[in-house]
Amino acid sequence: MRYLQILILPFTLLLLSACDSGDIYPVDKSNSGGLTCKIALTFKHTSTWPSDYHVVLAAYQNDSEYSEISKGISRQVEGDTLHLTMTDIPESCQLVTIAIVNKSKRNVVNLMTHTIQPSERNDRLIELGTQDIDLLAYERVQAQVFSNCTNCHGGSAHAAAGLFLTEGKSYDALVNVPSTKQSDKVLVAPGMTSNSFILDVLEGNAENVRYNHTNVSFNSETEDLNLLKEWIKNIDK
Numbered sequence: 001m002r003y004l005q006i007l008i009l010p011f012t013l014l015l016l017s018a019c020d021s022g023d024i025y026p027v028d029k030s031n032s033g034g035l036t037c038k039i040a041l042t043f044k045h046t047s048t049w050p051s052d053y054h055v056v057l058a059a060y061q062n063d064s065e066y067s068e069i070s071k072g073i074s075r076q077v078e079g080d081t082l083h084l085t086m087t088d089i090p091e092s093c094q095l096v097t098i099a100i101v102n103k104s105k106r107n108v109v110n111l112m113t114h115t116i117q118p119s120e121r122n123d124r125l126i127e128l129g130t131q132d133i134d135l136l137a138y139e140r141v142q143a144q145v146f147s148n149c150t151n152c153h154g155g156s157a158h159a160a161a162g163l164f165l166t167e168g169k170s171y172d173a174l175v176n177v178p179s180t181k182q183s184d185k186v187l188v189a190p191g192m193t194s195n196s197f198i199l200d201v202l203e204g205n206a207e208n209v210r211y212n213h214t215n216v217s218f219n220s221e222t223e224d225l226n227l228l229k230e231w232i233k234n235i236d237k
């Protein structure tokens with residue numbers, strides 16, 4: 001019996017290695033390694049480039065807060081074009097975005113979103129051409145600044161001072177709207193930080209407002225307030 005085993009083993013190995021040979025049946029490699037995305041980017045308002053957050057090219061599954069794959073983008077010069085290629089994007093992804101993510105890589109906001117098309121899956125190539133990314137997009141201000149306010153300002157049944165800072169409502173509730181606490185000022189005055197009561201409130205200089213807003217917790221207070229100021233300066237009058 002033992003002799004038989006010793007005899008059979010080398011033959012089995014020989015057979016196995018013969019089946020394994022790629023020469024006889026070439027392996028189709030096109031299905032491995034995922035999709036590739038090519039994109040060119042120009043950035044607007046680069047003075048508001050985040051430092052406590054990161055700008056990334058990323059691929060996501062629908063509704064996921066964390067990307068399957070991402071590539072960090074370092075601070076760019078206004079108007080320069082950056083060419084990027086991302087390979088190995090998993091098949092499971094539906095979205096390619098330019099996103100701002102926080103330190104733990106959770107998505108804060110998408111500044112550009114592309115849904116992967118069936119034809120792109122077929123070609124295994126997503127070509128997005130040149131995309132202009134505005135770092136002062138209102139969506140970013142909502143996600144980075146006003147998301148810290150909605151607990152009291154309209155996220156629940158109550159909106160403090162009747163002020164709704166929730167998504168889709170905050171712009172109309174702020175821009176050129178007179179303060180209910182100090183009638184000679186508007187909450188956000190386009191182009192004029194000094195006339196914007198919201199900054200008095202957040203910096204603790206609004207005597208008539210009873211809640212001390214310097215207690216509001218931000219992910220990154222300096223950066224978020226600076227973003228708000230730059231946004232106000234750049235709203236069209």
Ligand code: HEC
Pocket residue numbers: 145146148149150151152153160161163165178179180181182187197198201202208209210211213216
């Ligand atoms: C913990 C609750 C709370 C949070 C969080 C909060 N606020 Fe307020 N806010 C209030 C209250 C309460 C008032 C009204 C105070 C009063 O009646 O004197 C107020 C008033 C204001 C006013 C004055 C409105 C007016 O008509 O003059 C502004 C502007 C404002 N908040 C902006 C913000 C912004 C922006 C944030 C987020 C960055 C924020 N608040 C976060 C509770 C909050």
